[in-house]
Amino acid sequence: MSSYTAFQVINGTSGTSGSSGSSGSAGTSGTSGMGSSYSLYETYTQVSHGFVLGDVVRFDAGTWYKALADSAQNAEVFGIIQLVNGDSFDVVFEGKVTGLSGLTIGIVYFLSPTTLGAITSTEPSTITQISKPILIATSSTTGNILRYRGIIIS
Numbered sequence: 510m511s512s513y514t515a516f517q518v519i520n521g522t523s524g525t526s527g528s529s530g531s532s533g534s535a536g537t538s539g540t541s542g543m544g545s546s547y548s549l550y551e552t553y554t555q556v557s558h559g560f561v562l563g564d565v566v567r568f569d570a571g572t573w574y575k576a577l578a579d580s581a582q583n584a585e586v587f588g589i590i591q592l593v594n595g596d597s598f599d600v601v602f603e604g605k606v607t608g609l610s611g612l613t614i615g616i617v618y619f620l621s622p623t624t625l626g627a628i629t630s631t632e633p634s635t636i637t638q639i640s641k642p643i644l645i646a647t648s649s650t651t652g653n654i655l656r657y658r659g660i661i662i663s
Contacts, residue, residue: 548604550588554597563609564590564626565643566600573598575626584620584639584659605653612646617655619643638662 555573560566567576568587577583588602612618613630620641621627633640641659644652 548591548601548606550591550599550601550604552597552599556596558596558598560590560593560598560626562590562593563606563628565620565628566590566626576620577625578620578622578633578639578641578659580637581639581659581661584641586620586641586643586659589644589654590626601654603654603656605647605651606644607651609650609652612649612652614646614648617642617645618652620659634662636662 553573558573560573560575565576566587566589567574567583567585569582569585573587574583576586588600589606590598591601591606591608592599616630617632618628618630619632620639620643621629622633622635622638628643639659639661642655642657644654646652
């Protein structure tokens, strides 16, 4: 005959649960970037300057002039006029320029070789003219200044 040994399983009682830990504190947020309206500019004063919004200017021997891509000296661009207030004016020399008109998004504009202080979407190509990229349009009224070196067409 077979013999069986019987075991009785007795479950113990459950212990008490531990308390849950506290949540950590949230980290600090990073600083925001410069945003889409970043511009570096300076305000200058010159009596009877004759500048208007959008003029491309240069600075030579203590005097401001409208730039022109007809020679290396005349094409030494400092920036673009952003604001005119009497004899004072703001020159944006890096970043975003606003208040312009008639631009085509994504097009690079060059310093004009024929019109003082103007930009053109046609790159100068005549010998002795200067190919000087000035800005790339980001809307019909805004653009970002390009800090590229001009080249003499030869």
